Amino acid sequence: MSQRKSAxxxxxxxxxxxxxxxxxxxxxxxxxxxxxxxxxxxxxxxxEARTGELFFHLGATLARVVAAFVLxxxxxxxxxxxxxxxxxxNMIFDPWVILFLNxxxxxxxxxxxxxxxxxxxxxxxxxxxxxxxxxIVTIREGAKSLEPQFAEMAQVFHFxxxxxxxxxxxxxxQPYFAGATRSGIALIWKIVLVVELLGRSNGxxxxxHLYFQLFDVATILAYTLVxxxxxxxxxxxxxxxxxxxxxxxxxxxx
Amino acid sequence: MLEVDIASKRFDSSEGVSLEVLxxxxxxxxxxxxxxxxxxxxxxxxxxLRCILGLDTDFEGxxxxxxxxxxxxxxxxxxxxxxxxxxxxxxxxxxxxxNNPNPPELTSLFTALGLNEHRDFYxxxxxLGLARRVSLARAFxxxxxxxxxxxxxxxxxxxxxxxxxxxxxxxxxxRACTALMVTHNLSEAIELSDRILLFSGSxxxxxxxxxxxxxxxxxxRDTIARFKGEILExxxxxxx
Numbered sequence: 001m002s003q004r005k006s007a008x009x010x011x012x013x014x015x016x017x018x019x020x021x022x023x024x025x026x027x028x029x030x031x032x033x034x035x036x037x038x039x040x041x042x043x044x045x046x047x048e049a050r051t052g053e054l055f056f057h058l059g060a061t062l063a064r065v066v067a068a069f070v071l072x073x074x075x076x077x078x079x080x081x082x083x084x085x086x087x088x089x090n091m092i093f094d095p096w097v098i099l100f101l102n103x104x105x106x107x108x109x110x111x112x113x114x115x116x117x118x119x120x121x122x123x124x125x126x127x128x129x130x131x132x133x134x135x136i137v138t139i140r141e142g143a144k145s146l147e148p149q150f151a152e153m154a155q156v157f158h159f160x161x162x163x164x165x166x167x168x169x170x171x172x173x174q175p176y177f178a179g180a181t182r183s184g185i186a187l188i189w190k191i192v193l194v195v196e197l198l199g200r201s202n203g204x205x206x207x208x209h210l211y212f213q214l215f216d217v218a219t220i221l222a223y224t225l226v227x228x229x230x231x232x233x234x235x236x237x238x239x240x241x242x243x244x245x246x247x248x249x250x251x252x253x254x
Numbered sequence: 255m256l257e258v259d260i261a262s263k264r265f266d267s268s269e270g271v272s273l274e275v276l277x278x279x280x281x282x283x284x285x286x287x288x289x290x291x292x293x294x295x296x297x298x299x300x301x302x303l304r305c306i307l308g309l310d311t312d313f314e315g316x317x318x319x320x321x322x323x324x325x326x327x328x329x330x331x332x333x334x335x336x337x338x339x340x341x342x343x344x345x346x347x348x349x350x351x352x353n354n355p356n357p358p359e360l361t362s363l364f365t366a367l368g369l370n371e372h373r374d375f376y377x378x379x380x381x382l383g384l385a386r387r388v389s390l391a392r393a394f395x396x397x398x399x400x401x402x403x404x405x406x407x408x409x410x411x412x413x414x415x416x417x418x419x420x421x422x423x424x425x426x427x428x429r430a431c432t433a434l435m436v437t438h439n440l441s442e443a444i445e446l447s448d449r450i451l452l453f454s455g456s457x458x459x460x461x462x463x464x465x466x467x468x469x470x471x472x473x474x475r476d477t478i479a480r481f482k483g484e485i486l487e488x489x490x491x492x493x494x
Contacts, residue, residue, distance in 0.1 A: 157396065249340055
């Protein structure tokens with residue numbers, strides 16, 4: 001078991017190492033301020049960390065990601081389940097979903113700021129609105145393919161609405177929730193940066209905008225890499241263990 | 255008691271063709287009796303059960319279950335496939351159908367069905383025979399007035415099926431209810447039932463019935479074979 005696990009881990013380090021070496025070579029060849037080498041970026045990270053700026057802006061962005069994610073998943077799941085269970089409602093609202101799915105994130109953000117003002121709530125809602133159609137489409141797919149056998153069993157045994165939701169419907173949607181979560185977090189944090197760039201005075205997006213004006217590529221990369229690292233931690237320490245837990249019943253040792 | 259009176263049940267195909275599967279289907283199951291429905295496949299046996307269970311309400315006629323003391327409709331089912339929620343353990347699957355998820359009687363039910371050691375297993379970790387027993391436990395746990403069984407022993411090897419039948423009889427005798435079972439296995443019906451209803455025709459209805467005149471404990475292989483012969487003869491004479 002440990003051997004099977006350590007091989008991919010070694011490969012992972014090798015792969016990341018190769019990327020860093022490649023980056024070094026490119027930076028050495030370019031010899032330009034526009035492409036700092038990994039060491040310079042590491043120094044930029046240390047400098048931002050020492051002043052505390054890094055953690056302040058990282059925290060601001062992370063808070064927005066979490067808020068927008070929760071909002072988008074909740075609203076998107078409810079609408080997705082409703083549309084998946086009702087053909088009539090789905091026929092009526094499907095064009096809306098397609099419309100919202102195709103509105104560029106930038107348009108939603110700009111219009112939200114114009115209509116609702118440059119504030120925190122608008123920023124979070126604008127990000128959520130961008131993600132909601134994706135959640136709807138994924139969850140709707142799941143809700144369409146619910147097993148009728150379980151619904152019939154629940155009907156015969158007089159399950160309450162709540163019991164049906166919690167024990168029959170939501171567990172069947174678990175793979176779809178996992179899919180929406182994974183694609184959702186990746187999408188949301190990218191949109192949060194745009195929201196910050198356009199109308200917030202803190203966060204990773206704001207800092208990237210600032211250092212863009214100063215043409216400080218090392219610090220731009222510093223913020224980017226640290227945030228990517230945070231998202232990787234979320235994936236490995238939160239999402240994957242959660243998913244493993246929710247799939248525990250699939251194992252078979254009979 | 256269970257009274258079934260279905261005047262007509264049709265299925266409409268997407269091309270607008272309507273097929274009548276049941277017509278003038280009428281029978282009564284006495285309280286705490288065990289009745290089996292036997293008939294060729296596709297003769298509407300499962301459809302009848304679905305109408306009784308309220309899973310199909312699109313038919314002309316009535317189904318009524320009345321119990322002398324409560325009057326509450328309390329009908330339970332063992333489906334052909336166990337239909338256990340794979341993400342819930344054995345104990346949770348049974349507990350979920352109850353308002354009080356862990357009544358003391360549950361242990362005696364699990365013990366009677368030999369499931370005590372499997373309470374914390376997930377359905378995927380069980381053999382089909384065990385999963386079927388959990389499904390039986392679930393059906394009995396609600397203390398039903400009427401119990402519907404749809405081929406509860408199909409696709410089990412004969413040895414396992416025989417053992418499951420004994421378990422069913424043990425649990426059913428201790429927790430009396432009106433049982434109605436669909437099966438295509440005539441010997442199985444003879445072994446378990448008080449009365450056998452023969453379904454046939456298209457649209458189908460009850461074409462004949464056969465009451466097993468001797469007590470269950472006296473039904474051995476020879477008597478079952480003899481009754482089987484009689485019922486097959488009856489079936490032949492009904493065809494003419």
